[in-house]
Amino acid sequence: MVTDEMLEVMSNQLPISLLVIVGFIFWKGGYNIKYKYLGILKPDVAKKLGLLEHKNKPILVYNDRIEHVINHHSEDFGTKDKIMFVYNNLSNIIKNPDYTFYNLKNNSIEYYKNINFDICVVVRIAPGKILKVRSWFPPNRGKINNRIKQEKREKEVV
Numbered sequence: 026m027v028t029d030e031m032l033e034v035m036s037n038q039l040p041i042s043l044l045v046i047v048g049f050i051f052w053k054g055g056y057n058i059k060y061k062y063l064g065i066l067k068p069d070v071a072k073k074l075g076l077l078e079h080k081n082k083p084i085l086v087y088n089d090r091i092e093h094v095i096n097h098h099s100e101d102f103g104t105k106d107k108i109m110f111v112y113n114n115l116s117n118i119i120k121n122p123d124y125t126f127y128n129l130k131n132n133s134i135e136y137y138k139n140i141n142f143d144i145c146v147v148v149r150i151a152p153g154k155i156l157k158v159r160s161w162f163p164p165n166r167g168k169i170n171n172r173i174k175q176e177k178r179e180k181e182v183v
Contacts, residue, residue, distance in 0.1 A: 060085045064119045066134070066148075066156060074127040074134060076150060084119055084148055086112075086158035098162040111144055111161050118146050118161075126172045133159060137169055145169075 063084045071080035094108050102108050111118075117140075124137040128147075134156075136146040145168075146161045 059089075060087045061115070063116045063158070067120075070122075070125050070134070074125060076127065076134070079150060079156065082154060082156050084156045084158065086115055090158055090160065094160060094162070097160070101163050107142075111140070111146075114140055115146060115158065115161065118144060119148075124169065124173070126176060135172065137164070137172075143169060 063086055066076070066079050066082050066084060068077075068080040071077050091108070091112055094102075094112075095105060098108070099105070102111075118136050118138045122136040122138050126135045126137070127133075127150075128135055131147070132150045134148045134150060136148065138144055138146075142163055143166065144161060145164045147159045148156050149159050150156065
């Protein structure tokens with residue numbers, strides 16, 4: 026039996042290629058895998074956000090995040106189907122965002138994408154070999170515009 030602690034150790038110590046293979050074996054073997062590989066922090070995004078030390082780190086979403094989103098953002102989404110639609114499209118959002126923003130206060134990257142509605146995926150920046158999705162939610166258009174304005178102001182100061 027694979028415990029959560031074992032998965033945590035594996036995800037922080039194994040090379041990503043082996044981590045993906047291990048995940049595939051668990052999936053094919055009928056085990057209830059605890060995470061899904063979404064992609065990497067692309068070097069161009071890492072450079073834009075000033076996070077080069079984290080470039081190419083794999084981004085994973087753990088299954089407990091679904092429950093988190095259901096418990097904290099159900100009203101924002103309206104239906105569980107919409108939450109699961111976004112969950113099933115997380116890889117596309119991470120690989121092809123419309124906009125990214127580094128949130129210094131929360132030490133996280135916000136990936137924004139419109140997939141028939143606006144969505145924000147929050148990825149925690151942390152030491153170790155992986156990055157983890159914290160949450161996803163539909164932001165209001167004003168928040169997106171404020172992020173863009175804030176980023177422009179910060180560039181003008183530098």
